[in-house]
Amino acid sequence: MEWSIAESIRYSAKLSDSEGTLNLTGFSADGQEKPHGEISISRDAQANRLLVEVDGSAHIAHVTKVGDDWWIHLDGRIHVVTGHEPGSSSDSSGDGGLTAPMPGTILEIHVKTGQRVREGQTLLVMEAMKMEHRIQAPKAGEVVSLNFSEGDRVDMGTTLVELGD
Numbered sequence: 001m002e003w004s005i006a007e008s009i010r011y012s013a014k015l016s017d018s019e020g021t022l023n024l025t026g027f028s029a030d031g032q033e034k035p036h037g038e039i040s041i042s043r044d045a046q047a048n049r050l051l052v053e054v055d056g057s058a059h060i061a062h063v064t065k066v067g068d069d070w071w072i073h074l075d076g077r078i079h080v081v082t083g084h085e086p087g088s089s090s091d092s093s094g095d096g097g098l099t100a101p102m103p104g105t106i107l108e109i110h111v112k113t114g115q116r117v118r119e120g121q122t123l124l125v126m127e128a129m130k131m132e133h134r135i136q137a138p139k140a141g142e143v144v145s146l147n148f149s150e151g152d153r154v155d156m157g158t159t160l161v162e163l164g165d
Contacts, residue, residue, distance in 0.1 A: 015156055017103035022129060043130050050129075098135050098161045100154045104128030109150055111161075115143045123161050126154065141165050 014026030024039040037055040044051050044060065052059045052074065062073040070081045108125040111117060117137045124135050124146075144162040148154055 015102055017128075020129070022102065041129070098123065098138070098159070098163065100126060100128075100156055100158045100160055101133055102128045102156045104133070104154060106148050106150050106152045106154065106160075107132065109146060109148075111143050111146070113143055113146055117141060117143060117163070126160075135160060137163060139163070 009029050010031075012028045012031075013024055015022045016025050017023075021040050021042040024036055027034050027036040038053075039055075040053045042051045043049075048062055048064055050061045050063055052061050059074060064071050072079045072081060104126045105128075106124060107127050109123075110125075111121075111123050117123065117140065119137055119140050121137045122134045123137055123143070126133050126135065141163040142165065144164040146161055147159055154160065
């Protein structure tokens, strides 16, 4: 998943999922790999809260999603992060395969191979960190292939659906 803060630099994080905890395994800014500390993120029992551990130091983040933006309150500061998930209104790719924004499980599939879809139509729903992510068509087209079934686990960046014209 790519994301940006104030639409300046595009960031990308590589995450691994270990029993409901996401661990940062790679980080880049505008395609250039950057050093990073040891960071893990897990759900808190309270809604809209995440437990974030950075180099052994624990933090609580309050998060909410508004449109394609995540509002994150962490350590007394508010950060507005724009997600560039496949199918989001801020996604610039618009072609070919739609990929998993993070490791997760396919919950629902709303289309079939060969089906015509409209721009913005929800193609499937996946769960990651107990949050639902709707993968939507970035343009009108035809579903060329569905690469997973309901209940399947997927890794971040895995192609979920292929769209054609």
